[in-house]
Amino acid sequence: MSVTQPCTENHVPIRISKSPKNEMMRLQFIGRYSRAALWTTLVASGSVATAFAPVSVCAPNGMASTAFSSVPLSLVASNPTVNNIASFEDVDAAITEENPLRVMIAGAGVGGLALAKSLSKNPKVRVTVLERTDKFKRFGGPIQLASNALQVINEMDEDIYNNIMAKFTFTGDKENGIKDGIRDDWYAKFDLAGPAESRNMPYTGVIERPDLQQIYLDSIPEGVVQNGDAVARYEANGNGYGVKAIMESGNIMEGDVLLGADGIWSSVRASMRNEPVRGDGSGVSYSGYTVFAGELDYDSFDNGQVGYKVYIGPGQYFVITDIGKGRYQWYAFLARPPGSAAREEKPDGSSVYLQNVFEGWSNDIHHILVATKENEIEQRDLYDRPPSVIQSWTKGNVALLGDSVHAMMPNLGQGGCQAIEDAYVLAQELDSIRSRDEIESRLKAYTGRRLIRSAVVQGLSRFASDIIIRGFDTPAKIVVKDGLKLENFNYAGIVTKMLQPILPIFFSIQFNFLYDGWRNDFAIDLNAAFRFALVGGLIIIISAGIFEESALFAGLGLGGLFGVEGFEAMFTKFSDFISL
8 A cells, every 4th residue: 555646637626416417427427437347347257257445556566665685687597698689598398406497577576576485495496586676675655465365475485474464454353344425424344354254364454565575575585586677578489498588778588487577567568468568559548546645643533443444425535544553544536637646736735635625524534634744645646457358468488467467456455465366376387397398388377267366356446446436426315303304315326325235245245255266276256256246237237327338228128217317217206205
């Protein structure tokens, strides 16, 4: 959980429209963003295989770090001359301690380091991590490690797990959920403890990202992590074994396997797919959201009782989470165009700006904003990628992991967790190789085990962002005190109220799915597929106008009922009736 970067458009105070037609027009924008995400999740879970949490927004390329002495760049198996690209070392197929599997990992983020630590224990593997930064510095805030990731870490290396626990803050054993941002009432709670306890798994929680990285760095043999140069592209041997990583400096590294753990702007992915690293054609898209984040010492009234709270309301939301030792982190998610921070004026600073944006919202939000100093606030635009269910994760002896292949929105706090699951599966596949002739098939097996599960998590993460910002509003409420009153009785308010009893069920399915499948033994989780399809389908029906699915229902002769006009008519008639 940490942040940096941009947002714009002059702030327009939030007003609750009493016109159902205007509400429906506003909410229909969600269809353009989240319909694909939810359908991808449901289809992936049902045919090819199988929301809200504290957020972890990574530093560039997934990095965020610690003080660690730089290791001079050295080469794996070739001389630092670009003229050697076409010539490869002649190696035998058999993998032995004398002729080890040479694995290059581009990027020293959480996924890359977890994989390097595991592979470094195998005497038949020689692993090298290639990291751009010339020296690790202490940078970045907390990262969430959910129960599934903690279970994987414990399975991979018990010492690493114990060192993490020594610096860990549990949130999953406390109250967590969504609150009405205006009224400050609990809207829906997440049961994170139950699914973990029933499986004898550790509770979800947070650790400072630099601490996590330092734990891995201290445990990896000296010389494995090589700083000061990054992979720019690669060349594969078309007539034998080997792949060469061409570094930004012009140096060349040769190995048997290249694994791209170099973040959302991955050079390895760009080289594999012959696409640009950034911009059009890169496959990376702006999510439509900017996020402000603050981290501070804070005396919260519910410290020790509540892990995190997500305050919902029209067009935006706010998250407050306990990160341990009297420190808290908060996030403000706003729908804004990309690069808006550079254009939107904040003469009184980000704290005052956000106090104005969240005017009329819970006092909890304003209290923590007032307590936050300007140098404790950062802003960043959020980018993600659609699930890579069509494009391959591998090509020959090269494979992708983490954000390079499945960058996701931070709402489920699963970005780092899924990278750790990638590392776990890759380590299993690579450790079992006995011949270089097996490399390509083992990398494809890794893809087969990880593709659907990660795609579902990506879809859920994007859907969570879209529906909470573009779909949720202050829930409709009938108040009988001092006479009958209707609060926020508009289209969005009614839909938000209708979803209230359904979301806890959806959350339960979601967390059970995450905690059940951490071993990645099966490509298809049929049980989770059925449950996602059933409850997710119900959410689509209730939100039919929002998701612009009236065309689907029209094909069934139900367009008048489930389309915009149908909901508007039902809303008007119900309002007239209740006003009698």
